[in-house]
Amino acid sequence: MQGFDSNYDYQQIYRHWDPRSERFAGADALLTAVDEGWEPERTLFYETYWFAGSRCVTVYHIELRREGEVMDMPVISNPYLRRLIAKHKPTVLPLEERDMIRRGERGNGAHG
Numbered sequence: 001m002q003g004f005d006s007n008y009d010y011q012q013i014y015r016h017w018d019p020r021s022e023r024f025a026g027a028d029a030l031l032t033a034v035d036e037g038w039e040p041e042r043t044l045f046y047e048t049y050w051f052a053g054s055r056c057v058t059v060y061h062i063e064l065r066r067e068g069e070v071m072d073m074p075v076i077s078n079p080y081l082r083r084l085i086a087k088h089k090p091t092v093l094p095l096e097e098r099d100m101i102r103r104g105e106r107g108n109g110a111h112g
Contacts, residue, residue: 017029029075036066046095060077062074
């Protein structure tokens with residue numbers, strides 16, 4: 001998501017996230033990472049969790065890069081994140097396709 005504007009309609013809150021302490025991040029942690037120099041890739045991957053068969057939560061896996069480091073940040077969907085996705089229009093694919101893409105194979109499940 002080149003040109004990612006971390007000030008886009010969101011108050012400034014510092015929210016550190018580490019995969020060793022939290023399974024999922026919020027959009028505020030994504031903004032903190034971007035403010036710290038991490039660059040989001042143009043392709044996002046999503047997975048859906050169903051709770052009690054009736055409540056759906058989508059998690060977007062966002063690959064971030066900084067100075068040769070790579071970090072996968074699973075971010076829980078919320079209205080702010082959906083606005084960012086709508087504004088920046090990245091490619092959004094099911095998480096199952098990530099490994100296929102890395103191996104050079106590709107399905108056709110574009111979303112979002």
